[in-house]
Amino acid sequence: MNQLNLDHATASAVFNKNEPRVDWHDETLWFVRAKRDRAAALIPEWEDLREAASQIKNHVLSNMHDLLVQFEENARKNGIHVHWAANADEHNDIVLGIIQKTGANRMVKSKSMLTEECHMNNFLTSHGIEVIDSDLGERIVQMRKEPPSHIVLPAIHLTRADVGETFHEHLGTEKGATDPQYLTEAARQHLRDTFLTRKVALTGVNFAIAETGGFVVCTNEGNADMGAHLADVHIAAMGFEKIIPRAEHLGVFLRLLARSATGQPITAFSSHFHKPRPGQEMHLIIVDNGRSRQLGRTEFRNSLKCIRCAACMNTCPVYRRSGGHSYHSAVAGPIGSILAPNLDMKLNADLPFASTLCGSCSNVCPVKIDIHDQLYKWRQVLMREGYGTTGKGAAMKAMATVLESPRLYRMAGKIGRGVLRFSPAVAENRFNPWFNQREMPAPPSESFRDWYVKNKKS
């Protein structure tokens, strides 16, 4: 079953058919969120750190042109070949060109959401290049011919039994094996052989330092390093927003990134690449693919501050209960729902609506992106541009009228509570996607306002 061709609400409905599994998914991600909270609480200056990160990124957005030029110049001096790709196709062509020049027909790759965004694996495969993803989670979903469902935990939608099945089929592990230690060991052996035999390795980039012309790649598994340090040719691909001015700014970002992502104090490896090792070739591809357009959208440019920690996904009540695949986009969850409409407004018009606008995402975001506000603003843009569904259009218009008038709002509340109490079927119907897989709560007998007026001591 392919959830990727469905809109978010429909795909979520598919995901929600298996209730125990949804509960498990929800709890697993909440567990990660709780670890983030514990890590953040250990840093007294946490909020100041977030503010600093946000300000540094605001500076980066406003000084992007000069920083990119500076970075390129310094990277070239370091002996790195710098390429520029205006869009996904150009990125993919550059990668293919580099691989073909080496005469290789296979490559090992560490996690890079950018290459997912560019659909690079499919492209390379169609040109006869075998690509092996080396991050364990990514390797698992690659074997299953699925995209990652989460940017930090690509296989978070799968149980150990699922992984056991997949490895039994592809790696010949024992049937029915579910021990993560055993399964990880099998993957380690398989991928070690891959690392030792590939001449070309591709990695993502977490941060690129303008001042020094180097870049930083963070992993826990050590897979980016294993690939890059053993290959003759290292290709690194980055969206241009990964740039930061100076190395000392990494102090801020590396303190925030892993704590926000998984609650670890830092990833096991934070590797700083400045020059190819003797005899090695190093390429860096700077990709736009809609980013300069987003930079020009006053309301949405802040989304380019993202450091891809996934905290907004782990905390999101909609993501946790609908799964990453329901977002049909390389980056899922709240931030993905802001980035995707910039790439294709029509195709991704449903995503900004896949949110309760509760604001939890904005509260955890380490670079203080106003995520839920941007989701709200996208809804307005999409409706204005005519990308809303008819049902949503009428409902939103009614909602806007009601919200604009305090009197109508109070009346609507009264009617609503009455309707829910006496005729819940009005809300619990299949035309209301918010009701699917949910029971409506018992409506309160009085509104907060009524209660407040009654209880207020004047």
Add this chain to the structure above:
Amino acid sequence: MTSREQILANVKANQPALHPLPEQFRFTSVFPDIVQQFMDILAFVGGKAERVSDYEAIKKHIQEYYPGMTNVATTIPELASLADTTLAVTDPHDLASLNLAIIEGQLAVAENGAIWLDERQLPQRVTPMITQYLAIVIRESTLVPNMHDAYQRITVNTTGFGTFLSGPSKTADIEQSLVIGAHGARSLIVYMLP
């Protein structure tokens, strides 16, 4: 127009008015006992710390901890007697059978257990990942409280590569259960010399 020119022109046209860098982006961390803090965090990230008085103590510990281990290499002259192979290879693939690498760390960070290594400690960049087991020797005097302090002390581009290594390699990609020893070393011992 090349893509480079096009991208840069679009960026220039679309970027907002200059926003200054913040003045406050370095913070101080205070730990009652910085050595203890480092040791606790290292344990939390799956590593193990041993306070030792001298190189002889390290030798003794390694011999007891990894009895009969072969394919051992070190860059530390004082520990040369433990080694039966070398890290000074020109092709990194030659390290594929390495069991234990014993290297020096340049600086260690108390808040997260990270140790900075660059090519002065790593004759081959892949050493701390390709080895099955890893031991790093640090001086307690190189401990700094946090990452801001670390970046004040190091220069990231003195050599072509450097890494902050915190604990052994790990993954939680199978149902969020932690497994130590993903693609890099399966264990990390840090020896702390005064």
